[in-house]
Amino acid sequence: MQLEEQVALIRRALALVEGGGSESGEPSRSPVERYLDPTRFQRELDGVIRRFPLAVCPSASLARPGDSFAIDVAGTPLLLVRGARGELRAFLNACRHRGARLQAPGAASQRAFTCPYHSWTYGLDGALRGRPHEADFPHAPASQCSLAPVPAGEALGFAWVIPRGAHPGEDVQLDLRGYLGRFGEDLRNWGYDGWQPFHQREFANAANWKIPFEGNLETYHFQYAHRNTIAGLFFDNLLMADHDGRHHRIVLPKRSMPMLRQQPESDWRIGPHANIIYCFFPATFILHEGDHANAFTVLPEAVDRSRVLGTTLIPELPQTDRSREYWRKNVESFWGALDEDFALGVSQQSTLAGGARRELLFGRNEWCSARFHADVESLLEPGWPG
Numbered sequence: 001m002q003l004e005e006q007v008a009l010i011r012r013a014l015a016l017v018e019g020g021g022s023e024s025g026e027p028s029r030s031p032v033e034r035y036l037d038p039t040r041f042q043r044e045l046d047g048v049i050r051r052f053p054l055a056v057c058p059s060a061s062l063a064r065p066g067d068s069f070a071i072d073v074a075g076t077p078l079l080l081v082r083g084a085r086g087e088l089r090a091f092l093n094a095c096r097h098r099g100a101r102l103q104a105p106g107a108a109s110q111r112a113f114t115c116p117y118h119s120w121t122y123g124l125d126g127a128l129r130g131r132p133h134e135a136d137f138p139h140a141p142a143s144q145c146s147l148a149p150v151p152a153g154e155a156l157g158f159a160w161v162i163p164r165g166a167h168p169g170e171d172v173q174l175d176l177r178g179y180l181g182r183f184g185e186d187l188r189n190w191g192y193d194g195w196q197p198f199h200q201r202e203f204a205n206a207a208n209w210k211i212p213f214e215g216n217l218e219t220y221h222f223q224y225a226h227r228n229t230i231a232g233l234f235f236d237n238l239l240m241a242d243h244d245g246r247h248h249r250i251v252l253p254k255r256s257m258p259m260l261r262q263q264p265e266s267d268w269r270i271g272p273h274a275n276i277i278y279c280f281f282p283a284t285f286i287l288h289e290g291d292h293a294n295a296f297t298v299l300p301e302a303v304d305r306s307r308v309l310g311t312t313l314i315p316e317l318p319q320t321d322r323s324r325e326y327w328r329k330n331v332e333s334f335w336g337a338l339d340e341d342f343a344l345g346v347s348q349q350s351t352l353a354g355g356a357r358r359e360l361l362f363g364r365n366e367w368c369s370a371r372f373h374a375d376v377e378s379l380l381e382p383g384w385p386g
Ligand code: FES
Pocket: 095, 096, 097, 098, 099, 100, 115, 116, 117, 118, 119, 120
């Protein structure tokens, strides 16, 4: 983030701290069908999840040519591959012969992909390089049997994909600078493109994919849900929010921020005195914590189930035990608080499923959640131009 913007945000925060208020919006209601209706869930997959980029893997996990990573996203099997000249590509992880998976979920490294069923072999560029009994396929020339490409790109230390096969003629190289907009630029200014994954975590979450985002778009819960972890660091119910299209940037000033008044503005830096949450629509969250970041993407699996891919990015991997321990403690404290949020999300989903409520309530202080839902709703309307 540029210095002028840091100073402007700090000024905004100090005014709120002095006035004892917070930025806020309109109160609203959220019907429970959003979290329970399987037909609607399918519409969300088509109308939202398969339309926009999701961060699915740290770039550094695919460092060398031939490195690959297979993952299923919202029912679509994906294969991400580092090509011979360092380029990142993504394909559907499905053989063009009869659809067997080329790679089991997870990371691997190889010079070509050989299908375990009948041994069709594909290069790192997805082209079919060979198959036994070639003459038996006069109706399907090798040039038409490349792996199906998937739109993909790299930014902010991650590989991003739109989890679907490319449309005919579509440019499969994602314009992530354009997509991530000025908030992506904020993070790029802090050097994210070169940051390294220190820790990764993947876990099942028994709640609709949208529920974890609600928990990260407000600070109303901090003093209660996080009373034993991070509550003491932050002001009660105070946040500042900016939006760029459907993306959110939420600034959570820390109690240490008013100390900046003792310093000249030219020395002001926001990193040590606030957490900054970036929610890149639809499902990637990056929490900037000054000297490192924690990110997660929520992958929808069913209307009441999702999977979370979490990564801690740091500027460079630790060389000493002391530094390893410093980062380990950071990771532990982050997930300590986040696990409290995820557990409450699971609790919410379980009461919804029992028919306890017809709608949830968002207060003025939870207006960013309402905005997130409004964006999802607008994409489900028939006739959205795609
Ligand atoms: S399904 Fe892959 S070679 Fe037959």
